[in-house]
Amino acid sequence: MALDQSFVGRTYPPTAPYEVGREKIREFAEAVGETNPVYTDPEAAKEFGYPDVIAPPTFVFSITFRAAGQVVQDPQLGLDYSRVVHGDQKFAYARPVRAGDRLTVTSTIEAIKSLAGNDILDIRGEVHDESGELVVTAWTKLVARAAEEA
Amino acid sequence: MTAKIAYDEVEVGTELPARSFPVTRATLVRYAGASGDFNPIHWNEKFAKEVGLPDVIAHGMFTMAEAIRVVTDWTGDPGAVVEYGVRFTRPVVVPNDDQGALIEVSGKVAAKLDDHTVRVDLTATSAGQKVLGMSRAVVRLA
Numbered sequence: 001m002a003l004d005q006s007f008v009g010r011t012y013p014p015t016a017p018y019e020v021g022r023e024k025i026r027e028f029a030e031a032v033g034e035t036n037p038v039y040t041d042p043e044a045a046k047e048f049g050y051p052d053v054i055a056p057p058t059f060v061f062s063i064t065f066r067a068a069g070q071v072v073q074d075p076q077l078g079l080d081y082s083r084v085v086h087g088d089q090k091f092a093y094a095r096p097v098r099a100g101d102r103l104t105v106t107s108t109i110e111a112i113k114s115l116a117g118n119d120i121l122d123i124r125g126e127v128h129d130e131s132g133e134l135v136v137t138a139w140t141k142l143v144a145r146a147a148e149e150a
Numbered sequence: 151m152t153a154k155i156a157y158d159e160v161e162v163g164t165e166l167p168a169r170s171f172p173v174t175r176a177t178l179v180r181y182a183g184a185s186g187d188f189n190p191i192h193w194n195e196k197f198a199k200e201v202g203l204p205d206v207i208a209h210g211m212f213t214m215a216e217a218i219r220v221v222t223d224w225t226g227d228p229g230a231v232v233e234y235g236v237r238f239t240r241p242v243v244v245p246n247d248d249q250g251a252l253i254e255v256s257g258k259v260a261a262k263l264d265d266h267t268v269r270v271d272l273t274a275t276s277a278g279q280k281v282l283g284m285s286r287a288v289v290r291l292a
Binding site for chain 2: 031054087
């Protein structure tokens, strides 16, 4: 079932702030095997010119993907999440995410395509800090594979 | 900005030090917890096979996180990454043994851009097959 094209351009309300914690960054950095002290040691981060530890580049996906849940689970859109795979992912950074950030995400449906029975959904998540400054933009392409013929 | 690589010393074709990243089932469980992505295809073999996968597969975002380390270890400052994008072309299959899988990543400078930035094209393979496509980062150098 093709998704409704009229959802293209729809923007969902900003999420409640996600507060980025030092220990969450440490946990993530260790889970991906990172050893750079800029992720774990505030003094090392200051030597790089950052006010606190920064997060690895892909850390923010956990926040933007949770926000994309508004789109994915929108009953009016009707995406079959059990068939969804992650197609593409891209980030553009205005600055690195850092401990102490309180981040909100605004998700927009950029495109809906249907290709060989697959539904392809492009979602843009704009991540802003507490002062309203853009920190990072995340583009996520989700592909809902065609349902198998019964 | 304290990137340790100077823009003027880099040319198109400059190769970044390649890296290999091991990934076992334990790695995936840990990443699931840290990232909040508990999709059972990343830890439950029975479930993975039921949905048509050969075995448990790594989170695509885990592979993406590893691949950029070739760039951030090169520059020294992860905050110097301006853009980063990938296409998930094939899954990294992670068998239930002590070895797990290996993600091998190489990168080279593909273009010199404005404002001391360069585009790095990354290649990520596992078991001899490309697992990422269109894997590109723009990074600001000193």
